[in-house]
Amino acid sequence: MTSTATWQTLFINVNIATMDDGSNSYGAINNGALAIADGKIAWIGEQSNLPAFDKSAVDVIDGQGKWITPGLIDCHTHIVYGSHRANEFEMRLQGASYEEIANSGGGIVSTVKATRAASAEELYVSAHKRLSALHNEGVTSLEIKSGYGLDLETEIKMLKVAKRLEENTPVTVRKTFLGAHAVPVEYKDNADAYINLVCEQMIPEIAKQNLADAVDVFCEGIGFSIEQTEAVFKAAKQYGLPVKVHAEQLSDLGGSELAAKYSALSSDHVEFLSEQGVKAMSAANMTAVLLPGAFYFLRETKLPPIELLRAHNVPMAIASDANPGSSPINSIQLMLNMACTLFRLTPSEALAGVTCHAAKALGIDGVVGRLEVGLDADIVLWDIEQPAQLCYQFGVNPLAALYKQGKKVK
Numbered sequence: 587m588t589s590t591a592t593w594q595t596l597f598i599n600v601n602i603a604t605m606d607d608g609s610n611s612y613g614a615i616n617n618g619a620l621a622i623a624d625g626k627i628a629w630i631g632e633q634s635n636l637p638a639f640d641k642s643a644v645d646v647i648d649g650q651g652k653w654i655t656p657g658l659i660d661c662h663t664h665i666v667y668g669s670h671r672a673n674e675f676e677m678r679l680q681g682a683s684y685e686e687i688a689n690s691g692g693g694i695v696s697t698v699k700a701t702r703a704a705s706a707e708e709l710y711v712s713a714h715k716r717l718s719a720l721h722n723e724g725v726t727s728l729e730i731k732s733g734y735g736l737d738l739e740t741e742i743k744m745l746k747v748a749k750r751l752e753e754n755t756p757v758t759v760r761k762t763f764l765g766a767h768a769v770p771v772e773y774k775d776n777a778d779a780y781i782n783l784v785c786e787q788m789i790p791e792i793a794k795q796n797l798a799d800a801v802d803v804f805c806e807g808i809g810f811s812i813e814q815t816e817a818v819f820k821a822a823k824q825y826g827l828p829v830k831v832h833a834e835q836l837s838d839l840g841g842s843e844l845a846a847k848y849s850a851l852s853s854d855h856v857e858f859l860s861e862q863g864v865k866a867m868s869a870a871n872m873t874a875v876l877l878p879g880a881f882y883f884l885r886e887t888k889l890p891p892i893e894l895l896r897a898h899n900v901p902m903a904i905a906s907d908a909n910p911g912s913s914p915i916n917s918i919q920l921m922l923n924m925a926c927t928l929f930r931l932t933p934s935e936a937l938a939g940v941t942c943h944a945a946k947a948l949g950i951d952g953v954v955g956r957l958e959v960g961l962d963a964d965i966v967l968w969d970i971e972q973p974a975q976l977c978y979q980f981g982v983n984p985l986a987a988l989y990k991q992g993k994k995v996k
């Protein structure tokens with residue numbers, strides 16, 4: 587004898603991209619139904635198999651053949667920052683490279699100046715607009731990095747803005763400390779001393795205040811060396827914080843392999859990743875986070891090793907990298923399109939990149955990223971006939987409704 591289920595919300599007449607296996611079929615259920623109880627997915631399957639349920643308690647929504655996906659996840663953003671870098675955009679149009687601009691005192695350190703000067707309130711207001719743009723396109727979880735402070739006070743200011751965004755919006759925010767993003771002017775020509783500050787003062791204090799979920803490093807010729815990156819990883823581990831890395835974006839320093847030794851969550855960018863690096867990531871169960879917006883905006887030509895990542899079963903996440911210098915793009919739907927057009931991912935791989943694989947990159951894959959009984963009911967209802975439309979068209983938002991932990995928020 588089975589009891590009658592008590593649900594708050596029930597979708598019927600929907601097609602469901604469960605993304606439960608990240609394979610090429612979206613984990614699709616046609617003519618499906620999905621029930622929500624207490625903010626979690628309580629039942630999912632073909633509508634013809636629906637069990638008995640208490641009809642008096644439930645809000646039944648007829649999806650009229652629309653598609654449901656997990657709430658989208660943007661697993662790599664830098665949306666908290668002061669000012670903008672349109673001037674550098676113009677310089678690049680005149681022929682200067684991203685690296686030349688960085689080496690001549692522009693780039694990340696120019697945003698650092700503006701971010702130090704901005705009040706927490708100003709940072710909150712501008713970041714809220716960026717978060718809202720992503721949320722309007724279906725994002726229900728995202729990562730926000732610090733890294734435009736490069737001093738303890740401003741790094742904490744940024745992380746607290748990220749925390750406030752989570753408190754005031756229906757979006758899960760994962761906060762990442764990226765103190766090792768660039769060498770601040772006070773430490774010019776003394777990067778090792780700055781890394782000491784990151785390891786000995788910043789990480790302990792940020793861990794103490796519980797302001798970060800992970801620690802990231804920009805391991806690159808214009809960023810930090812392998813040795814410096816390793817020092818930061820060691821400090822992070824000492825405080826129980828998982829690590830991740832910006833690596834192999836402009837050159838191959840072996841940052842991903844190093845990250846694998848520290849069981850990193852992800853290595854991000856990875857255009858220059860070698861087969862050895864791919865193998866190391868695979869063995870360490872890491873995710874590769876692909877950032878087509880930065881590839882596009884910097885007019886890069888070296889493609890990430892997609893075939894190798896596929897061959898070695900490294901999950902590929904897709905993210906916006908929203909930031910003022912290399913990807914001033916606050917659109918996850920455009921990233922879905924670019925992952926396919928620029929990186930030749932299949933639409934199913936791209937969608938997995940902003941759902942199940944993005945959740946894994948953030949270490950929240952047991953909570954969100956798939957539609958499965960017991961996971962949070964973060965759900966988007968899309969006015970589309972097939973999931974590939976999410977990648978194919980850009981500029982008309984097909985979002986019909988959005989639920990965060992079972993509550994309708996759009």
Ligand code: DI6
Pocket residue numbers: 664693694697767804832880907909910911912913
């Ligand atoms: N890689 C990136 O793509 C961003 N940070 C990083 O380490 C760029 C940040 C910027 O140019 O402001």
Ligand code: FE
Pocket residue numbers: 662664832907909
């Ligand atoms: Fe980045």
